Amino acid sequence: QKEVEQNSGPLSVPEGAIASLNCTYSDRGSQSFFWYRQYSGKSPELIMSIYSNGDKEDGRFTAQLNKASQYVSLLIRDSQPSDSATYLCAVRLARQLTFGSGTQLTVLP
Amino acid sequence: DVKVTQSSRYLVKRTGEKVFLECVQDMDHENMFWYRQDPGLGLRLIYFSYDVKMKEKGDIPEGYSVSREKKERFSLILESASTNQTSMYLCASSLNEQFFGPGTRLTVL
Numbered sequence: 001q002k003e004v005e006q007n008s009g010p011l012s013v014p015e016g017a018i019a020s021l022n023c024t025y026s027d028r029g030s031q032s033f034f035w036y037r038q039y040s041g042k043s044p045e046l047i048m049s050i051y052s053n054g055d056k057e058d059g060r061f062t063a064q065l066n067k068a069s070q071y072v073s074l075l076i077r078d079s080q081p082s083d084s085a086t087y088l089c090a091v092r093l094a095r096q097l098t099f100g101s102g103t104q105l106t107v108l109p
Numbered sequence: 110d111v112k113v114t115q116s117s118r119y120l121v122k123r124t125g126e127k128v129f130l131e132c133v134q135d136m137d138h139e140n141m142f143w144y145r146q147d148p149g150l151g152l153r154l155i156y157f158s159y160d161v162k163m164k165e166k167g168d169i170p171e172g173y174s175v176s177r178e179k180k181e182r183f184s185l186i187l188e189s190a191s192t193n194q195t196s197m198y199l200c201a202s203s204l205n206e207q208f209f210g211p212g213t214r215l216t217v218l
Binding site: 032034036043044045046049088090092095096097099100101102 | 140152211
Protein backbone atom coordinates (compact mmCIF):
# COMPACT_ATOMS: atom_id res chain seq x y z
CA GLN A 1 0.00 0.00 0.00
CA LYS A 2 1.34 3.40 -0.98
CA GLU A 3 1.94 5.69 1.97
CA VAL A 4 0.61 8.77 0.22
CA GLU A 5 -2.00 8.42 -2.49
CA GLN A 6 -3.41 11.08 -4.74
CA ASN A 7 -6.45 10.90 -6.97
CA SER A 8 -5.34 9.78 -10.37
CA GLY A 9 -5.39 12.38 -13.09
CA PRO A 10 -5.25 13.99 -15.35
CA LEU A 11 -7.83 16.47 -14.12
CA SER A 12 -9.26 19.09 -16.44
CA VAL A 13 -11.38 22.05 -15.33
CA PRO A 14 -12.60 25.12 -17.23
CA GLU A 15 -11.15 28.50 -16.44
CA GLY A 16 -12.88 30.09 -13.46
CA ALA A 17 -13.99 26.78 -11.95
CA ILE A 18 -12.91 25.20 -8.67
CA ALA A 19 -10.26 22.51 -8.94
CA SER A 20 -10.28 19.90 -6.17
CA LEU A 21 -7.20 17.79 -5.49
CA ASN A 22 -7.25 14.99 -2.96
CA CYS A 23 -4.69 13.04 -1.00
CA THR A 24 -4.82 10.25 1.59
CA TYR A 25 -2.01 9.00 3.80
CA SER A 26 -1.50 5.83 5.74
CA ASP A 27 0.62 6.77 8.78
CA ARG A 28 -1.42 8.23 11.64
CA GLY A 29 1.75 9.65 13.16
CA SER A 30 2.18 12.06 10.26
CA GLN A 31 2.73 15.53 11.55
CA SER A 32 2.70 18.06 8.75
CA PHE A 33 1.16 18.23 5.32
CA PHE A 34 2.21 20.14 2.23
CA TRP A 35 1.12 20.87 -1.30
CA TYR A 36 3.66 21.54 -4.02
CA ARG A 37 3.11 22.76 -7.55
CA GLN A 38 5.44 21.56 -10.28
CA TYR A 39 5.48 22.96 -13.77
CA SER A 40 6.83 20.76 -16.53
CA GLY A 41 10.64 20.71 -16.46
CA LYS A 42 10.81 22.70 -13.23
CA SER A 43 11.34 21.80 -9.59
CA PRO A 44 8.50 21.54 -7.03
CA GLU A 45 7.38 24.82 -5.46
CA LEU A 46 5.76 24.88 -2.02
CA ILE A 47 2.33 26.50 -2.18
CA MET A 48 0.58 25.42 1.04
CA SER A 49 1.39 23.85 4.35
CA ILE A 50 -1.13 22.73 6.97
CA TYR A 51 -0.52 21.32 10.43
CA SER A 52 -3.88 21.10 12.22
CA ASN A 53 -7.36 19.92 11.37
CA GLY A 54 -9.56 22.28 9.43
CA ASP A 55 -9.11 24.71 6.59
CA LYS A 56 -6.27 27.04 5.75
CA GLU A 57 -6.75 29.68 3.08
CA ASP A 58 -4.13 31.58 1.12
CA GLY A 59 -5.48 33.65 -1.74
CA ARG A 60 -7.22 31.34 -4.21
CA PHE A 61 -5.87 28.23 -2.47
CA THR A 62 -7.50 26.39 0.43
CA ALA A 63 -5.94 23.37 2.11
CA GLN A 64 -8.17 21.10 4.17
CA LEU A 65 -6.95 18.53 6.68
CA ASN A 66 -8.88 15.77 8.41
CA LYS A 67 -6.52 13.68 10.52
CA ALA A 68 -9.24 11.28 11.65
CA SER A 69 -9.92 10.36 8.03
CA GLN A 70 -6.23 10.70 7.08
CA TYR A 71 -7.21 13.01 4.27
CA VAL A 72 -5.84 16.28 2.96
CA SER A 73 -7.14 18.26 0.02
CA LEU A 74 -6.34 21.37 -1.97
CA LEU A 75 -9.00 23.57 -3.53
CA ILE A 76 -8.09 26.11 -6.18
CA ARG A 77 -10.80 28.72 -6.70
CA ASP A 78 -11.17 30.73 -9.90
CA SER A 79 -8.76 28.40 -11.69
CA GLN A 80 -6.50 30.04 -14.26
CA PRO A 81 -4.61 28.51 -17.19
CA SER A 82 -1.41 29.38 -15.28
CA ASP A 83 -2.51 26.88 -12.60
CA SER A 84 -1.98 24.06 -15.11
CA ALA A 85 0.73 21.94 -13.48
CA THR A 86 1.29 18.77 -11.51
CA TYR A 87 0.35 19.06 -7.83
CA LEU A 88 2.23 16.96 -5.31
CA CYS A 89 0.93 16.11 -1.87
CA ALA A 90 3.63 15.54 0.77
CA VAL A 91 3.36 14.24 4.32
CA ARG A 92 6.02 14.63 6.97
CA LEU A 93 6.90 11.94 9.48
CA ALA A 94 9.98 12.75 11.56
CA ARG A 95 12.51 14.51 9.32
CA GLN A 96 11.44 13.10 5.96
CA LEU A 97 8.71 13.93 3.51
CA THR A 98 6.83 11.25 1.64
CA PHE A 99 5.40 12.43 -1.66
CA GLY A 100 2.42 11.27 -3.59
CA SER A 101 2.78 10.55 -7.29
CA GLY A 102 1.07 13.82 -8.20
CA THR A 103 -2.08 14.91 -9.99
CA GLN A 104 -1.77 16.67 -13.33
CA LEU A 105 -4.19 19.59 -13.58
CA THR A 106 -5.12 21.29 -16.83
CA VAL A 107 -7.18 24.49 -16.76
CA LEU A 108 -8.90 25.01 -20.09
CA PRO A 109 -9.31 28.60 -21.34
CA ASP B 110 13.32 34.05 0.81
CA VAL B 111 14.92 30.65 1.04
CA LYS B 112 17.39 30.04 -1.70
CA VAL B 113 18.63 26.62 -2.71
CA THR B 114 21.07 26.54 -5.59
CA GLN B 115 22.46 23.64 -7.56
CA SER B 116 25.74 23.70 -9.42
CA SER B 117 24.42 22.85 -12.88
CA ARG B 118 21.04 22.88 -14.63
CA TYR B 119 22.14 20.42 -17.32
CA LEU B 120 24.99 17.94 -17.27
CA VAL B 121 26.12 15.32 -19.77
CA LYS B 122 28.57 12.63 -18.64
CA ARG B 123 29.92 9.37 -19.97
CA THR B 124 29.44 5.94 -18.44
CA GLY B 125 32.03 5.28 -15.76
CA GLU B 126 32.78 8.92 -15.00
CA LYS B 127 32.69 10.24 -11.44
CA VAL B 128 30.03 12.91 -11.12
CA PHE B 129 29.65 15.58 -8.46
CA LEU B 130 26.39 17.44 -7.94
CA GLU B 131 26.54 20.30 -5.48
CA CYS B 132 23.79 22.01 -3.55
CA VAL B 133 24.00 25.14 -1.41
CA GLN B 134 21.32 26.68 0.81
CA ASP B 135 21.44 30.08 2.46
CA MET B 136 18.93 29.69 5.30
CA ASP B 137 20.97 27.82 7.90
CA HIS B 138 18.71 24.77 7.56
CA GLU B 139 19.73 21.65 9.43
CA ASN B 140 18.20 19.19 7.01
CA MET B 141 19.21 18.67 3.40
CA PHE B 142 18.02 16.09 0.91
CA TRP B 143 18.81 14.62 -2.48
CA TYR B 144 16.04 13.19 -4.66
CA ARG B 145 15.78 11.92 -8.17
CA GLN B 146 12.64 12.26 -10.24
CA ASP B 147 11.74 10.03 -13.14
CA PRO B 148 8.55 9.89 -15.22
CA GLY B 149 6.08 7.48 -13.68
CA LEU B 150 8.22 6.92 -10.57
CA GLY B 151 7.78 10.25 -8.83
CA LEU B 152 10.21 11.71 -6.34
CA ARG B 153 12.52 9.19 -4.71
CA LEU B 154 14.80 10.02 -1.81
CA ILE B 155 18.45 9.08 -2.32
CA TYR B 156 20.14 10.43 0.82
CA PHE B 157 19.51 13.03 3.45
CA SER B 158 21.52 14.78 6.14
CA TYR B 159 20.36 16.39 9.37
CA ASP B 160 23.69 17.77 10.47
CA VAL B 161 27.22 18.39 9.30
CA LYS B 162 29.03 15.11 8.60
CA MET B 163 25.82 13.17 9.23
CA LYS B 164 24.05 11.24 6.48
CA GLU B 165 21.20 8.80 6.24
CA LYS B 166 20.25 6.52 3.37
CA GLY B 167 16.97 7.15 1.67
CA ASP B 168 15.00 4.75 -0.49
CA ILE B 169 17.48 4.34 -3.35
CA PRO B 170 21.08 4.95 -2.13
CA GLU B 171 22.76 2.32 -4.30
CA GLY B 172 25.33 3.81 -6.66
CA TYR B 173 25.42 7.14 -4.81
CA SER B 174 27.29 8.71 -1.94
CA VAL B 175 27.05 12.10 -0.26
CA SER B 176 29.19 14.58 1.59
CA ARG B 177 28.27 17.31 4.02
CA GLU B 178 31.35 19.10 5.29
CA LYS B 179 29.62 22.43 5.89
CA LYS B 180 26.08 23.13 7.01
CA GLU B 181 25.12 25.01 3.86
CA ARG B 182 26.52 22.54 1.34
CA PHE B 183 25.40 18.99 0.48
CA SER B 184 27.05 17.11 -2.36
CA LEU B 185 25.83 14.06 -4.23
CA ILE B 186 28.47 11.83 -5.80
CA LEU B 187 28.01 9.22 -8.48
CA GLU B 188 31.12 7.11 -8.12
CA SER B 189 30.84 5.50 -11.56
CA ALA B 190 27.98 6.91 -13.59
CA SER B 191 25.72 4.51 -15.42
CA THR B 192 23.01 5.09 -18.01
CA ASN B 193 20.27 4.19 -15.53
CA GLN B 194 21.31 7.21 -13.47
CA THR B 195 20.08 9.53 -16.20
CA SER B 196 17.48 11.56 -14.35
CA MET B 197 16.44 14.88 -12.85
CA TYR B 198 18.24 15.38 -9.54
CA LEU B 199 16.66 17.66 -6.98
CA CYS B 200 18.21 19.03 -3.83
CA ALA B 201 16.09 20.36 -0.97
CA SER B 202 16.62 21.88 2.45
CA SER B 203 14.30 22.31 5.41
CA LEU B 204 13.63 23.14 8.97
CA ASN B 205 9.97 22.09 8.71
CA GLU B 206 8.91 23.21 5.25
CA GLN B 207 11.08 21.78 2.51
CA PHE B 208 12.35 23.98 -0.32
CA PHE B 209 13.78 22.68 -3.55
CA GLY B 210 16.60 23.86 -5.76
CA PRO B 211 16.07 24.25 -9.53
CA GLY B 212 17.25 20.72 -10.31
CA THR B 213 20.02 19.22 -12.41
CA ARG B 214 19.08 17.22 -15.47
CA LEU B 215 21.83 14.63 -15.80
CA THR B 216 22.30 12.58 -18.93
CA VAL B 217 24.73 9.65 -18.83
CA LEU B 218 25.78 8.42 -22.26
